[in-house]
Amino acid sequence: MRWKGRRQSDNIEDRRGGGGLVAGGVGTLVVAVIVLLLGGDPSALLGGAGSPSTGEPPDPEAKEFVAVVLADTEEVWQEQFK
Incomplete structure (x- = not known):
């Protein structure tokens, strides 16, 4: 699939790297x-609870790919509901 350079959805909120520890801790x-x-x-x-691993920073290309796929999905459903 050729996805680079295509329209990306604005309905993406990148939460990778955020702290899920608060909800998990509670x-x-x-x-x-x-x-x-x-x-x-x-x-x-x-006893096994610890801080989340820092790991590598999130890959911006993965976010772009998901945004393009979502944009395609939005276009298809928009046509279906016309």
Whole structure:
């Protein structure tokens, strides 16, 4: 598929590299409290928690590819609903 240089959708929000730790941390805490209330050991659950890996920065080409595919999809559905 030749996608470079084609129209990209504006309906893309690049959230890669963002901190998903807040929601994951709260979810883990809730599960740990439930385990504790049920008489389990929440330390086994919390022991493996660490900071997310930094890894490589997000690839801008991947975002562009997704934006082009979404633009194509939007065009197809726009024609279907006319």
